[in-house]
Amino acid sequence: MINVAVFGVSGRMGHCLVRAIRESGDFTLTGALASPTSAAIGRDAGEIAQTGPVAVEITADRSRALAGAAVAIDFTLPEATGDNLAAAAARHVPIIIGTTGLDAARHALIRRASEKLPVLVAPNMSLAVNLLFDLVGSAAAALPAEYDIEILDAHHRHKVDAPSGTALRMGEIAAGARDSTLAAVGVYGRFGKSVSRPPGAIGFSSVRAGDIVGEHHVIFSGAGETLEFVHRATDRMTYAHGALTAARWIIGQPPGLYGMADVLGL
Numbered sequence: 101m102i103n104v105a106v107f108g109v110s111g112r113m114g115h116c117l118v119r120a121i122r123e124s125g126d127f128t129l130t131g132a133l134a135s136p137t138s139a140a141i142g143r144d145a146g147e148i149a150q151t152g153p154v155a156v157e158i159t160a161d162r163s164r165a166l167a168g169a170a171v172a173i174d175f176t177l178p179e180a181t182g183d184n185l186a187a188a189a190a191r192h193v194p195i196i197i198g199t200t201g202l203d204a205a206r207h208a209l210i211r212r213a214s215e216k217l218p219v220l221v222a223p224n225m226s227l228a229v230n231l232l233f234d235l236v237g238s239a240a241a242a243l244p245a246e247y248d249i250e251i252l253d254a255h256h257r258h259k260v261d262a263p264s265g266t267a268l269r270m271g272e273i274a275a276g277a278r279d280s281t282l283a284a285v286g287v288y289g290r291f292g293k294s295v296s297r298p299p300g301a302i303g304f305s306s307v308r309a310g311d312i313v314g315e316h317h318v319i320f321s322g323a324g325e326t327l328e329f330v331h332r333a334t335d336r337m338t339y340a341h342g343a344l345t346a347a348r349w350i351i352g353q354p355p356g357l358y359g360m361a362d363v364l365g366l
């Protein structure tokens with residue numbers, strides 16, 4: 101069995117991870133971290149996740165959460181990333197980081213930690229989305245520049261940022277495959293009377309409604325034909341399963357900075 105610590109265990113993704121770990125057959129939850137002010141401190145991680153007791157008490161003490169762990173999985177907030185990394189490095193525990201919204205300073209911390217520790221960062225842990233990143237790059241490189249690229253994302257009404265980080269990543273990959281950058285060709289939303297499409301633009305649109313877990317469409321449209329890639333996440337459990345796949349993969353890897361493309365062998 102693989103001993104795993106979950107950082108952010110009291111959150112939406114933490115609950116999914118506790119469930120996925122219980123259902124996995126090869127992982128045991130050995131540590132569970134929440135913030136010091138969390139109402140979950142001292143409670144059983146399985147009770148909080150409503151999977152039934154797992155005899156792991158939720159703590160705000162990172163070192164205690166990591167005791168005996170072979171790998172840590174972090175779905176918290178950017179503010180916690182530095183402390184999470186430092187604790188994992190101090191105990192030589194490889195870490196999977198799913199937290200999004202990390203700024204350049206936090207990416208620099210991650211790069212530094214990865215010189216001594218295997219660290220995997222993936223703003224989207226879905227295996228199919230990570231395959232789609234690759235497919236989008238291939239399509240953007242293979243199809244002539246006359247094929248317009250548009251990217252649409254749809255998410256639940258509580259999502260605060262738009263476009264999604266995943267949509268932006270797809271745009272970066274497509275722009276890079278055409279020897280450009282998103283800063284140069286990205287167009288965000290359209291409204292009004294003079295919004296015709298500049299040549300080479302990559303256009304973004306965002307739908308925010310109801311409880312949509314996450315949907316991405318990447319459109320390549322040329323004269324007389326359109327190619328469309330569509331990915332739909334229907335359950336957050338897919339991110340938890342992706343994180344466990346990454347956790348299995350990272351154990352035994354040398355120190356370094358990894359992504360889901362490494363897990364998929366892309």
Ligand SMILES: NC(=O)c1ccc[n+]([C@@H]2O[C@H](COP(=O)([O-])OP(=O)(O)OC[C@H]3O[C@@H](n4cnc5c(N)ncnc54)[C@H](OP(=O)(O)O)[C@@H]3O)[C@@H](O)[C@H]2O)c1
Nearest residue numbers: 108110111112113134135138176180198199200223224225
């Ligand atoms: N990579 C992916 O595939 C993927 C998928 C979904 C979400 N995400 C990202 O994962 C992160 C978590 O998402 P979520 O929906 O689960 O959020 P959430 O429900 O708000 O949960 C956040 C968790 O982090 C804990 N936390 C906050 N500050 C902390 C600190 N200083 N120290 C320790 N723990 C702390 C919270 O504890 P308390 O609230 O109990 O204090 C809670 O357990 C977000 O960045 C989200 O965008 C990534």
